Structure formats: C-alpha cells, structure tokens
Amino acid sequence: MDFGESAERRDIRMAVRRLCERFSAAYWRDLDAKGAYPDELVRALTDAGWLAALIPRRYGGAELGVGDAAAILEEINASGGNAAVAHAQMYTMGTLLRHGSDAQKERYLPALARGELRLQAFGVTEPDAGSETTRLRTAAVRRGDRYVVNGQKVFISRAQHSDLMLLLARTTPYDELADKTEGLSVFVVDLRAALAAGQIEIRPLPTMMNHHSTTIFMRDLEVPAADRIGDEGRGFRYILDSWNAERILIASESLGDGRWFTERAARYATERVVFGRPIGANQGVQFPIAQAHAQLQAARLLRDRAAWLFDRRERCGAEANMAKLLASQAAWAAANACLDTHGGYGFATEYDVERKFRETRLLLVAPISNNLVLAYVGQHVLGMPRSY
Amino acid sequence: MKFLVCLKQVPDSTVRVKVGGDRRSIAAEGITWSISPYDEYAIELALERKDADASTVVSVVTVGPARSRDALRQALAMGCDDATLVTSEADLSALDVAKALAAVVNEAKPDVVLCGKQASDDDQGLVGPALAEALGWPHVGMLTKLVPGASGLELWREVEGGHEVWSAAPPVVALVHKSEKEPRYPSLPGIMKAKRKEIPEKDLASCGVTPGAPRPEVALMDLPPQRGQGKVWKLDGDAKGVAEQVAKALREEAKVV
Numbered sequence: 112m113d114f115g116e117s118a119e120r121r122d123i124r125m126a127v128r129r130l131c132e133r134f135s136a137a138y139w140r141d142l143d144a145k146g147a148y149p150d151e152l153v154r155a156l157t158d159a160g161w162l163a164a165l166i167p168r169r170y171g172g173a174e175l176g177v178g179d180a181a182a183i184l185e186e187i188n189a190s191g192g193n194a195a196v197a198h199a200q201m202y203t204m205g206t207l208l209r210h211g212s213d214a215q216k217e218r219y220l221p222a223l224a225r226g227e228l229r230l231q232a233f234g235v236t237e238p239d240a241g242s243e244t245t246r247l248r249t250a251a252v253r254r255g256d257r258y259v260v261n262g263q264k265v266f267i268s269r270a271q272h273s274d275l276m277l278l279l280a281r282t283t284p285y286d287e288l289a290d291k292t293e294g295l296s297v298f299v300v301d302l303r304a305a306l307a308a309g310q311i312e313i314r315p316l317p318t319m320m321n322h323h324s325t326t327i328f329m330r331d332l333e334v335p336a337a338d339r340i341g342d343e344g345r346g347f348r349y350i351l352d353s354w355n356a357e358r359i360l361i362a363s364e365s366l367g368d369g370r371w372f373t374e375r376a377a378r379y380a381t382e383r384v385v386f387g388r389p390i391g392a393n394q395g396v397q398f399p400i401a402q403a404h405a406q407l408q409a410a411r412l413l414r415d416r417a418a419w420l421f422d423r424r425e426r427c428g429a430e431a432n433m434a435k436l437l438a439s440q441a442a443w444a445a446a447n448a449c450l451d452t453h454g455g456y457g458f459a460t461e462y463d464v465e466r467k468f469r470e471t472r473l474l475l476v477a478p479i480s481n482n483l484v485l486a487y488v489g490q491h492v493l494g495m496p497r498s499y
Numbered sequence: 500m501k502f503l504v505c506l507k508q509v510p511d512s513t514v515r516v517k518v519g520g521d522r523r524s525i526a527a528e529g530i531t532w533s534i535s536p537y538d539e540y541a542i543e544l545a546l547e548r549k550d551a552d553a554s555t556v557v558s559v560v561t562v563g564p565a566r567s568r569d570a571l572r573q574a575l576a577m578g579c580d581d582a583t584l585v586t587s588e589a590d591l592s593a594l595d596v597a598k599a600l601a602a603v604v605n606e607a608k609p610d611v612v613l614c615g616k617q618a619s620d621d622d623q624g625l626v627g628p629a630l631a632e633a634l635g636w637p638h639v640g641m642l643t644k645l646v647p648g649a650s651g652l653e654l655w656r657e658v659e660g661g662h663e664v665w666s667a668a669p670p671v672v673a674l675v676h677k678s679e680k681e682p683r684y685p686s687l688p689g690i691m692k693a694k695r696k697e698i699p700e701k702d703l704a705s706c707g708v709t710p711g712a713p714r715p716e717v718a719l720m721d722l723p724p725q726r727g728q729g730k731v732w733k734l735d736g737d738a739k740g741v742a743e744q745v746a747k748a749l750r751e752e753a754k755v756v
Contacts, residue, residue: 119694122572125533126685132513133681160687173687378515384725 114412116182123179124186130155131190136463139192143321143466148272153197157226162200165208170216171224176422177356181363181414188367191463193470195322195364199231199269202360203277205353206297210341219275219299231273232302234264234327235350241266242483244279245291245347249329251280251298253336253343258282258298260332266477270313270325276300278334279350282343297346299338308333320469355421357478358431362414362438368471369407369438372445375464376400376452383452390452399448406441413437429492436484439474446471500647500669501556502545503609504579505600505630506538508563508570509620516722523717524590534570537615539682541675544645545613546578546683556580560603562596564588568698575693576685582698583607585706592714595703597629602706604634610669611652616640616676624674631672638672639665644679 116124134152142149156162164180166172180201187194200223207219207230222228240247249262260280270276276299283294305311310332316324341349377400380391390396417430446468450457457464475481489495510516511531519526534542542559549555559574561567562585571582585599604612612634617624631638643662644655651668657676685693703710732748734741749756 118569118572119690121569122576122685122690122693123687125531125569125573126576126687126690128513129533129684133684158686159684164687173691175687382725 120179120182123182126159127161127183127186128190130159130161131187131192134190134192136191140460140463140466144460146317146321148269148323149192149196150272152192153229153272154226156197160224162197162226163224165201165204166220166224167208170220172220176418177359178415178418178422180356181359181418184360185363185367185370188364189370190367191371191467193321193364194367195268195470195473196272197231198360198364199233199273200229202353202357203230203233205356206277206340206349207299209352210297210349212340214337215299215340228275229273230275230277231269232267232276234267234270234276234278234300236266237263238265242480244350245295246285247279247281247295249278249280250284251282251296251334253282256336258334258336258339260298260329260334262329264327264329266316267313267325267327269323270302270327271315272323274301274303276302276327277340279346282346292347293344295346295350296343297340297349298334299340300332300334301338305329305332320466320473322473354479355417355427355431358435359414359417359421359427361474361478362410362417362431362434365435365438365442365471365474366407366411366414368467368474369403369410369442369445371467372442372449372464372471373400373404373407376403376445376449379449380452396452399444400452403441403445403448406437406444410434410437410441429488432479432484432487435474435479436481436488439471439481442471443475500548500552500554500611501558501607501609502548503558503560503604503607503612504538504541504545504574505612505614505626506542506559506561506570506574507535507615507618507620507626508532508561508567509535509618512536512619518720518722523720525720532566532569534573535615535618535620536682537617537619537675537677539615540678541613541615542574542577542579543678543680543682544642544675545611547678547680548645549578558582558607558609560585560600560607562587562591562599571698572690572693573685575696575698576689577683578689581696583701584698585701585703587703587710589710591710592712593623593625593629594712594714595708595710596626597633598708598712599703599706600626600630601633602708603701604630610671611645612636612670612672613642613645614672614674616642616674627672627674634670634672636670636672637667638674639667640674641676642673643675643677645673 161183163172164175168174184194184198223230237247251258251260278298278300279295282296288294312328314326316326318324380396381389383390414434417427417434420427449464450468453464456462486498490497511533514530517526545557549557557579558581559579560583565586568584575582583603614627639654641656642654643657646653648666650666654665656663734744
C-alpha cells in the first residue's frame with residue numbers, strides 16, 4: 112500500500128499555495144467585513160487553470176481526478192482562504208461531464224475552461240425541501256421546445272457571481288410517481304439571459320459568514336429543452352452522482368481548515384508566555400490541539416480512499432460521506448482548540464481565527480447535515496432500520 | 500537568445516525553521532521546499548524575455564540533493580523550457596557549486612546566465628560571482644530589469660536612491676535583485692507540460708568537480724532568544740511627567756535609547 116503523494120500532486124499543492132500567498136489574511140478579512148466576493152482570487156485561479164482541473168483535455172481542461180481537485184481546495188483553505196467561493200465549479204461540473212450531451216459539453220466546457228463562463232451555482236434546495244430533495248416543488252412544465260419554470264430556491268450560493276446555474280426542478284408531479292426518486296430533471300440555466308428577461312430574481316441572503324448565499328425566485332423562466340441534461344425525470348440520479356464528489360471536496364476543505372487551525376494554535380501555544388512559560392506547556396492547552404491533529408490525519412486517510420475509489424469509478428458513497436463527517440468534525444475540534452488557545456485574541460478579527468471558525472462551522476451542516484450522514488451509514492452501510 | 504537560470508531549492512519562506520540536533524544545521528524533517536525567492540525573480544525576468552520573443556529559450560539548472568528535482572519541475576511549470584539537475588547529497592561549498600554550474604554553462608552555451616543575488620537560506624551571495632569568475636565572464640549585480648539594447652543587453656540595476664543602466668554584450672552573468680512583476684506562479688497546464696519533460700541528471704564527477712574547495716565551517720547555529728514578556732508601568736502625572744518617566748525607563752531599564 113502506497114500512502115505517498117505523486118510528484119504531480121505535490122506540484123499541484125505547491126503551485127496552489129504559491130497563488131494563495133498573494134491573497135493575504137488582510138485580503139480575506141476585508142472581504143469578510145464588506146461581504147464582498149473575491150473576484151481577483153477567482154480570476155487568478157481561473158487564469159492558472161485550477162477551476163478547469165476536472166474538464167477533459169479535449170475541451171481545454173486538465174482532465175484531473177477528484178483526488179487532485181481535493182488537493183487544490185484543501186490548499187486554498189489551509190492557506191487561510193475559503194475555497195467555497197469557487198468550489199461549485201469543481202463538483203457541479205460532474206453532472207455535466209457524466210450526463211451532458213456532446214453538444215452541451217462542446218457548448219459549455221471550453222468556455223468554462225477559458226474562464227469566459229462561470230458555473231458556480233447549483234439550484235437544489237427550497238424553503239420546504241432541504242435535505243428531503245425529492246419533495247422539491249419548483250416545477251418545469253414542457254411547452255414545445257422549451258420548459259417554463261416556476262418556483263423558489265433558497266441557500267443558493269454565488270448565484271450573483273455565476274453565469275450559469277444547474278437547476279433541479281420537478282417535471283412530474285410528486286403524487287403521480289410510483290418511484291419518488293423519479294420526476295426531477297436537471298437543467299443548465301443561463302442566469303444572465305434569465306435576469307435580462309426579468310424571469311428570475313436573485314436576492315442576497317446574508318448569513319453568519321461571507322458565503323454569498325441567495326434566494327432565487329423563478330417566474331415563467333423559459334429554459335430551452337436542449338439545456339436539459341440527460342433524460343427527463345432522471346435528474347435526482349444525476350445529482351446523486353455529483354454528491355459523492357461534493358462530499359470528498361467538502362471533506363478536503365475541512366482538512367485544509369483543520370491544518371490552518373492546528374498550525375495557528377500550535378504556533379501561538381508555543382509563543383504565548385503566561386505565568387513564566389509557554390501556554391502550550393500546559394496539557395490542557397496542548398492536548399486538544401494534538402487530539403485534533405490526530406483526528407485530521409485519520410480523516411485525511413478516509414478522504415484519500417474515497418477519492419481513490421471515485422477516480423476508479425467504484426462505489427464510494429459510504430467512504431465519501433464518512434470522510435465528510437470525520438473531516439468536518441476534526442476541523443471543528445481544531446477550530447475550538449485554536450479559539451481556546453488564543454483566549455480573548457481568538458475573538459479579535461485581526462487574528463482571523465473567528466472568521467475561519469465561522470466558516471468551518473458551516474461544514475458540519477452543509478452541504479449535508481452530519482446527522483444525515485450518520486443516518487445513511489446506519490441504514491445503508493450497517494443495514495439498520497431507516498431512522499428518519 | 501538563450502538564458503540559463505541557476506536556482507537553489509531552499510526551505511519555503513513559510514517554514515518555521517528549527518535548529519538540528521548537531522546545532523550546525525537546520526532540522527530538515529517535515530520542511531516544505533521551494534525555489535529561493537531571488538531565483539524566482541531571475542526566472543521571471545528570463546520568462547518575460549520569452550514572452551516578448553518566442554524564440555527565446557529559458558533553461559534552469561540546480562546543484563543539490565535529489566529532492567531539488569521538485570524545484571526544477573516548479574520552474575518548468577512556470578514556463579521554462581528545460582532543466583538540468585546536478586545531484587550532490589553532500590552540502591557543498593559555494594566554489595564547488597560554481598564549478599559544477601560552470602561545467603553546465605560551458606555545455607549549454609547560453610548567452611545570459613541569471614542567478615538570484617543570494618539564496619534565502621544562507622544569504623551568502625557567493626555562487627553568482629564565483630560562477631562569473633570560473634567562466635571568465637563579466638557580471639552585474641542587483642539586476643531589476645533586462646531588455647535588449649543597442650550593444651547587446653541593457654541591464655538595469657538598483658542603487659541607493661535610484662537605478663543605473665549598464666550595457667553588456669553576451670555572454671554575461673547577472674545577479675537578480677527583483678523583477679518588476681511578481682514572479683508568475685506555476686499554472687495547471689504548466690504542471691501538466693512539466694510532467695512530460697525529462698530532467699537529465701548529472702553528478703559532480705561528470706562536471707569535473709571533486710568536492711573539497713576550501714570553505715568556512717558553521718561553528719554554531721542558534722535561534723534568537725525567545726522574547727520575554729512585556730512590562731506594564733503604572734505611571735502617574737501629567738503628560739510631560741509621564742513622558743519623562745518613560746524616557747528614563749527606556750534609557751536606564753530597557754537601555755534602548
């Protein structure tokens with residue numbers, strides 16, 4: 112068994128670190144204070160090819176695997192940044208890559224690879240359908256060569272900073288379905304055209320961290336039938352596929368956060384002298400940091416295994432979900448250890464700990480609540496009765 | 500025009516360096532390595548010439564342990580054309596490194612050799628001038644800009660309060676202080692291209708170098724003493740009185756004024 116990283120993976124990590132060094136803690140602090148979007152960073156990531164990592168070479172991308180994408184996002188978060196500002200382009204891509212037609216790929220992927228188009232938004236959740244995706248109500252009704260969509264989406268990140276949005280909408284009423292996982296379809300929505308036509312409204316939804324979340328209202332939104340991905344009614348299946356990649360990538364962001372917290376905490380614990388000695392010489396301070404580090408290392412192994420399975424196109428639902436669970440918990444343990452270590456200074460914005468603390472807290476809940484991961488493991492891995 | 504950039508792999512600037520058990524070297528375990536920053540500026544200057552004229556060839560070379568291959572790949576990913584690794588696991592003197600580099604230069608026959616003005620690990624700044632001496636080439640230090648000129652090259656160098664412009668006909672060795680633009684970072688397409696390039700490896704013997712040039716040895720390596728706690732003075736009185744007490748304390752206790 113080889114636990115080492117390839118030279119190429121090391122190069123990827125180093126290059127992403129180099130790029131992120133140009134975007135300092137002050138840059139992120141300023142964005143956070145203003146609720147602003149890091150256009151400059153996203154442009155730099157795009158220009159250097161990082162957001163086209165998963166796009167096949169024939170469409171202008173690098174055709175890397177999820178394991179490499181995981182390293183890219185992990186390094187962004189480990190640098191003190193927040194890869195959430197651009198991560199959707201990584202995992203949303205999967206639905207288009209695996210289920211899009213050749214014509215759709217030709218139309219979108221080269222422009223995405225060149226950075227002329229941004230695919231940063233994923234419209235799934237609704238006010239009455241969060242984790243229970245099959246209950247979503249946004250309806251797409253076929254009329255000739257197009258669909259007319261009406262409904263509302265909530266917690267849709269980066270819709271104001273994206274040209275395209277993948278949209279999951281109902282094409283068969285829920286009550287008419289024998290299999291409740293059918294009846295949903297995926298569409299590529301051109302947000303710019305929809306906004307210009309007044310068929311869509313995007314309202315910012317401020318949250319406890321700078322996450323660029325929005326609520327989206329669709330009123331008689333017209334989507335060409337040619338922009339439906341795959342078969343009508345199979346959308347939930349297509350989205351499920353991309354969720355495994357999403358879990359692995361979110362786990363990687365958590366691991367990056369965790370590395371940042373433990374490194375910061377260990378440094379501060381070594382430098383800060385109280386009662387005549389570094390506070391890290393006290394086991395009450397030292398052990399939680401060491402514990403978090405150990406948890407992160409374990410979660411990393413599971414993340415690597417999940418990515419390895421994914422890239423071999425093997426089943427990885429259990430591993431991807433468990434990696435997300437353990438990595439987000441490990442990052443949260445590291446966040447708390449780091450905040451405790453810094454004492455009052457941890458709450459001062461200039462130390463960045465409180466910002467990262469808020470950001471990593473989200474990952475226990477989104478994009479999937481850890482309780483639902485446990486429910487999945489209990490039911491589908493261990494064969495226990497459904498608990499929800 | 501053909502450029503050869505000599506680079507050194509050093510601990511990354513974000514690494515918190517620890518002194519090794521022998522107290523004469525740093526503890527290498529767990530270190531992240533990268534290209535020395537002044538060498539990155541040198542690469543950037545050369546690549547800017549390549550941007551301006553696609554026929555320009557930019558090669559890189561390093562003398563160092565096998566891990567230095569990562570630094571060469573990083574340079575290839577930034578856009579350099581080819582790389583050569585001269586391996587030596589031993590810690591070499593600057594003179595031995597310069598001799599090995601001279602052998603590579605004599606074989607590659609570049610028009611311009613660029614080096615960072617010093618490496619960020621030992622800050623000695625010896626290799627560049629020693630290389631120019633070994634080659635018998637002119638050398639210019641503190642380079643910040645390099646453009647084609649009437650008599651070959653215009654070499655801009657930083658001096659106190661301004662800059663000088665020198666001209667030189669190739670071949671020349673120039674030591675880089677800074678580039679106008681920040682060094683470009685390796686791109687993903689660059690990494691993919693670098694992956695396909697072979698990096699030929701030489702040893703010191705094939706460069707005609709038998710290590711052993713005279714050198715000073717490091718006697719002791721130590722980190723600065725840990726800073727103590729600050730001291731809080733409780734001072735009373737008006738502003739003038741407080742200022743006098745502070746000045747007195749700074750002079751007599753802290754001994755800093």
